[in-house]
Amino acid sequence: MLTEMDQNKTPLFDALKAYNKSKVIPFDVPGHKHGVGLPEFAEYVGSKVLEIDVNAMECLDNICNPIGVIKEATDLAAAAYGGDYAYFLVNGTSSGVQAMIMSYCHPGDKILIPRNAHKSAIGGIILSGAIPIYIQPEIDERIGIAMGMSMEKVRIAMDEHPDAKAIFLINPTYYGAVSDVREIVKLAKKRDMAVLVDEAHGAHMSFHPELPIGGIQVGADMSAISTHKTGGSLTQSSLLVLNNEKLDVQKVKSIINLTQTTSASYLLMASIDVARKQLAIRGEELLEKVLELSRYGRDKINEIGGYYAFGKDLIGNPGVHDFDETKLGVHVKELGLTGYGVERILRSKYNIQVELADMYNILCIISLGDRKESIDALINALREIKEKYGKPGRGKSIITPPLKNPEVIISPRDAYYSIKRVVKLRDSIGEISGESVMAYPPGIPVVTPGEKITKELVEYIEALKAQKSMLQGTEDPYVDYIKILGMNS
Missing domain, CATH: 3.90.100.10 (Orn/Lys/Arg decarboxylase, C-terminal domain)
Incomplete structure (x- = not known):
């Protein structure tokens, strides 16, 4: 694990600002040359944005082989999450998920994986040639969504497939459910299985004591983290954090370089640098406000009647060891509505965009950029939707995802x-x-x-x-x- 580092530093962002201040005459790419060649766009987004949209060079390091300011910035990121090493990702967490699987699994190797894993995990399995051994997550039949994995199913899968090279976890699920990651890591270590964690929706969790614990903090080997989703960085920017000194970091780098661009956006990478600093220095303070808003919104929505804004009350149910309260899921079926319908009404009538909808629920992500006014707008909109569109008692029976894993005929x-x-x-x-x-x-x-x-x-x-x-x-x-x-x- 990296020693204590000064998390106030932003080495990559500082280098980018110094480059911009030096007024370099560019004869390299990108072709807009600091925004001069794209004036309409520069006028709208601001000239500074395009002035720091630059290419790799000695003073700015190179994502394919970081030895300078990018390396310094990734070391700070690794330390912030409690890991040994980290890589910036500009192809999103999908590329990190695929790199994790390819780092541990060769063609024919088994990997234990929850059935509700993201499509990027399937991509990683195809790229690596691994054989997936699916673990069916627990299904909450009241709200009709998949939760985490029960310890019983994890133990059975490990006992039946002791030769599996790794187990893949989701921490948390899109809706906020958290498996018992600490115990799963303990079981895996006893069996010499690597633990790979998809924390696309958990970039914030390591920075507040009342949030679920991060995978790296309990000994997972690798974690792919979407800093852009809940950590504050720009869309498409993510981290891959390594937590195993025995792991060949150069091999991981070569795997990332198989699919990641050689022309990494410095806007994306610098945003990770600054977002990491903010989380490390002010994360607990900022996330305290996020939790206050989430709890306020959840309580007020449940007071409306007809809706069910679920949260930590699910803890103890099958597959829910803990819950990320910043995921504000709202069950709408009892009003005779569908999640898809409520999503469309919110956008078309109230100019509110939710993160996702399914057959019976909508999901709102509460994060660092939310304010009480926006939560109140959501609450008021849901109250009006109930009055104008609700048809209590007309909700259809719950259609859950298939409870049995499909039969895998070939890899x-x-x-x-x-x-x-x-x-x-x-x-x-x-x-x-x-x-x-x-x-x-x-x-x-x-x-x-x-x-x-x-x-x-x-x-x-x-x-x-x-x-x-x-x-x-x-x-x-x-x-x-x-x-x-x-x-x-």
């Missing part, structure tokens, strides 16, 4: 590279899928390449389509057709 990698043909979705029952289907957000696959398509899966996809869920993964944008393995007859 996702082999399926991805196999010969495929296109059929109507309804005609795919009994066949082997050649592509993924997922609702996005949150990007959790219903079916992935190599899995047998069942009637239950098709009916669930059709139910999502009927509610105008944003489905992705198939080449057909409307998911009327799907690719299956095999040649046309």
